[in-house]
Amino acid sequence: MPHAAPAVDGFFTTDPDPALLGTRCSTCGTYHFPAETFFCRNPACDGTTLEQVTLSRRGKVWSWTMNRYAAPPPFPQTEPFEPYGVAAVELAEERMIVLGMLTGNFEALKIGDEVELLVEPHVDGETLIWKWKPVA
């Protein structure tokens, strides 16, 4: 899928080792994803300088699910529908949980298992999306 564009701008890089794009408050160090660019969400911080950063490419599964019914639009509608996995993944350095669709062999995933970020085609193949893949 070399010509497909990201499903959304500014959320992730498409390098060979892709990463999510967030921001980090220069004043207090709080991370934000999706990126905040005008304010820091820490109520004790009035920082307004938010630098773009790439987030950790690996994290641990906080929880996950396999969806066996198609989500409604704007989720891309495909025929036939293929069940799809979604994970909530804890990033240690950023101390936050980030969602993502799952790819690879994830049927036996357990909470705490390590996953890695990839960029792959979305379910309809039209755009690119970030996904979490179990680390073998």
Next chain:
Amino acid sequence: MRNVAVLGAGMHPWGKWGRNFVEYGVHAARAALADAGVDWQDVQFIAGGETVRNGYAGYVAGSSIAQALGWSGARVATAYAACASGASAIDIARARILAGLCDVALVVGADTTPKGFLAPSGGERKQDPDWLRFYLLGATNPTYFAFYARRRMELYGSTEKDWAAVKIKNARHGLNNPNARYRKEVTEEDVLASPVVSEPLRLLNICTTSDGGAAVVLCSLEYARSKGVKDPVKVSAVSTVTPRFPKTVIDLPDIATDSAAAAAPPELTFRDSIAAAAYEEVGLGPEDLDVAEVYDLSTALELDWYENIGLCKEGEAERLIRDGDTTIGGRIPVNPSGGLACFGEAVPAQAIAQVCEVTWQLRGQAQGRQVDGAKVGLTINQGLFGHGSSVILTK
């Protein structure tokens, strides 16, 4: 203690009626006004819960319903707080009464919902987290419910049979509730044979969406006395708290949580803090409760709520359902109305419906599902984008 009285409660039965939401709202309002013995034209303030699925009339639900009841010059407000909209509307009416700005108010919420998953508003809206979670991730509401359910399973040994027990209990509770949409016993086999929606949750673990309407008439204690009601059910606390930063539990519609890199997480999770604020406002604790209505969007989530409202410690909720503690006749009955399992969700009406049920319980009028001698009841719920919703009622 700063109380207001619940002078009247009324509902339009939940179902999939497919009619204009205003009809359900008017039906519920008239039922609540009749219950209160108050003429609509004497109501000084009307607060509506907004519905976002019914066009402009839904955005201004308070005035849409006021117009249908007949313009009376009453002051009006419409509140939107997602699933917590009803509690926000109650809170506004309560505050107005306590401030002495009015004596008697009508609070009403009603909805007409489409079939299937609740979906975001249309168009391409890449700045809207609620739109993005569907577009990027297919993260339906049950996706989040499934995250919590899997954690209960792996961390606390929760089983599909425990979740079926919640459904069986709520189905039994709702059998005689004339306002419930589903009034049918459910077996463990029924639950375990229903199709998987979002692993590990099956169809019968997840609540549906419904049409319905609910209303309460709130007034000052003096006004209640003037109506001959000396010992009314009282709204003694309303918690509409927001989360504290950093919110570290993933919640719909979030794509990511706050970061705890620079600030330590608060002592209480958001859901714990909703009930804690209500208890604190009235000076009561979980040991004082006789009955609770919790938001069982999923059966497994009902177990989470047991812990969030302090009925047991974290990881112990399975024991409560296994021991029958939360069944009518048990130590602390939960969802005697039948809960969302029997109602399905009618978003702006649901938090008001919870208050209606506890009102009837505390009056001893919950025929066929009465919790004996109930004097203190709590409702709890959470609206997406950070809306707490908990009401404590006392008799």
